[in-house]
Amino acid sequence: MKNPVYLSLGSNLDDRAANLEAAIHRLEQLGEITAKSSVYETEPVEMEQQPWFLNCVIALETELTPEEFLTRILAIEQSLGRRRIQPKGPRLIDIDILFFGSSIVNTETLTIPHPALHQRRFVLEPLAEIVPEFRHPVSKKTVRELLHALPEGDAVRKVSPN
Numbered sequence: 001m002k003n004p005v006y007l008s009l010g011s012n013l014d015d016r017a018a019n020l021e022a023a024i025h026r027l028e029q030l031g032e033i034t035a036k037s038s039v040y041e042t043e044p045v046e047m048e049q050q051p052w053f054l055n056c057v058i059a060l061e062t063e064l065t066p067e068e069f070l071t072r073i074l075a076i077e078q079s080l081g082r083r084r085i086q087p088k089g090p091r092l093i094d095i096d097i098l099f100f101g102s103s104i105v106n107t108e109t110l111t112i113p114h115p116a117l118h119q120r121r122f123v124l125e126p127l128a129e130i131v132p133e134f135r136h137p138v139s140k141k142t143v144r145e146l147l148h149a150l151p152e153g154d155a156v157r158k159v160s161p162n
Contacts, residue, residue: 002032002061002062003064003100004034004059004099004100005059005060005097005101006058006059006097006098006127006130007057007058007059007060007095008056008094008114008117009023009024009055009056009058009094010093010096011023011053011091012052014092016053016054017039019080020054020093023077023080024058026080027060027073027095028060029072030060030062030064030072031061031064032060033058033059033060034060035059035130035131036058036059037126037127037129038056038161039159040125040126040158040159041055041156042054042122042154042155042156043156045120050090051090057123057129057130059131066097066100066103066105067107067109069097069100073095076093076095077093080093097110097114098114099113099114099134103137113138117146118139118141118146119150121147121150121153124150125156127147128143128147
């Protein structure tokens with residue numbers, strides 16, 4: 001059975017656009033990509049003294065379990081040069097699982113839906129572009145509703161169409 005998965009991708013080091021494309025290319029090995037948002041340039045949050053990010057969201061269908069999927073995306077990040085040196089710090093590539101269908105997962109290593117997605121404009125803008133009516137399995141709000149509930153701030157600007 002195929003599960004729809006929504007992923008947030010980000011990069012703020014080296015050739016950011018090439019890093020996103022390389023990650024998307026490798027993610028094709030995990031399932032069929034069914035949608036891709038535009039690419040957005042976003043200011044860093046939490047740790048603000050670092051380069052701006054390029055972000056996008058993709059949807060894919062996979063037969064993997066959430067745990068298998070996490071293991072595989074961590075391997076993709078590592079193969080693309082990701083080193084976890086500083087929490088929230090600069091990175092070549094970051095791949096986060098936002099939703100895994102309507103699954104709710106809470107383990108030591110994995111939380112789905114992503115616990116902070118409702119606070120992140122850099123996630124919700126591109127996500128709303130591809131699945132505005134998707135309902136968060138915990139809050140029951142649509143992606144569009146979550147986006148509109150955010151306060152102003154956090155610069156997010158579209159730099160290329162999907």
